[in-house]
Amino acid sequence: MTESTPESAASFRSDVTVELVKHTAADSDVLWAARVSTAGEQSLEELQKDPERSKGLINFLMRDRHGSPFEHNSMTFFVSAPIFVFREFMRHRVGWSYNEESGRYRELQPVFYVPGQDRKLIQQGRPGKYEFVEGGPEHHRVVDEQMQAAYTRAYEAYQEMLAAGVAREVARAVLPVGLFSSMYATCNARSLMHFLGLRTQHEQAKVPSFPQREIEMVAEKMEAEWARLMPLTYAAFNANGRVAP
Numbered sequence: 001m002t003e004s005t006p007e008s009a010a011s012f013r014s015d016v017t018v019e020l021v022k023h024t025a026a027d028s029d030v031l032w033a034a035r036v037s038t039a040g041e042q043s044l045e046e047l048q049k050d051p052e053r054s055k056g057l058i059n060f061l062m063r064d065r066h067g068s069p070f071e072h073n074s075m076t077f078f079v080s081a082p083i084f085v086f087r088e089f090m091r092h093r094v095g096w097s098y099n100e101e102s103g104r105y106r107e108l109q110p111v112f113y114v115p116g117q118d119r120k121l122i123q124q125g126r127p128g129k130y131e132f133v134e135g136g137p138e139h140h141r142v143v144d145e146q147m148q149a150a151y152t153r154a155y156e157a158y159q160e161m162l163a164a165g166v167a168r169e170v171a172r173a174v175l176p177v178g179l180f181s182s183m184y185a186t187c188n189a190r191s192l193m194h195f196l197g198l199r200t201q202h203e204q205a206k207v208p209s210f211p212q213r214e215i216e217m218v219a220e221k222m223e224a225e226w227a228r229l230m231p232l233t234y235a236a237f238n239a240n241g242r243v244a245p
Helices: 027-048 051-063 083-089 137-163 168-174 189-199 213-229 231-239
Strands: 011-013 017-024 074-082 096-100 111-113 122-126 129-133 180-187
Touching (some): 017 213, 027 231, 111 180, 180 189, 189 213, 189 231
Parallel strands (some): 011 111
Antiparallel strands (some): 122 129
């Protein structure tokens, strides 16, 4: 959902976007990397073969956690999401590279995150043992009103400082983490599997995970793209409990 307000005013979104902008990723990448240990230079013949014939090898590598063959590929995503999602992303450092929109070098646009009607708003239980449940109409009303009011005032303050000649890198300090940002994120299949194991909930997962819904929304879109590129690897990941090798 995207809700627009008059020109130059804030706009509010409840979605995130993920675009696969480039890749060198296929199931055959796993196979030639794995077969070099026994076939040497002849392992390159895997590039000309149907990877379906070797799906058992991919499953073996995943099951027994031989992880390095899953690193010889690359996917670059363009992600648009709230800043607080990117702060969680930065905890994933091994096998990931990031470049994010800069608040020092460009004027940031007034696009802000407001949870949609399907976002569970109420946390019940104690830390480490809690769940989220649906909010009622009053909860959504107060969230919508207060977030939009706070965002609008923060961006007005930002604009006032810029108009007075204050540097962008100083003025941006008033902007909240609900502001939308954009970044390129590059990973390989192994690092993506680790990310998905932590940032999605899935019925086939051996180890439960409790991600914040907004980063899970991004993860689900990345997962869909990866599943299309490397279907055999993706199937083995799910069949073996969604644990990164």
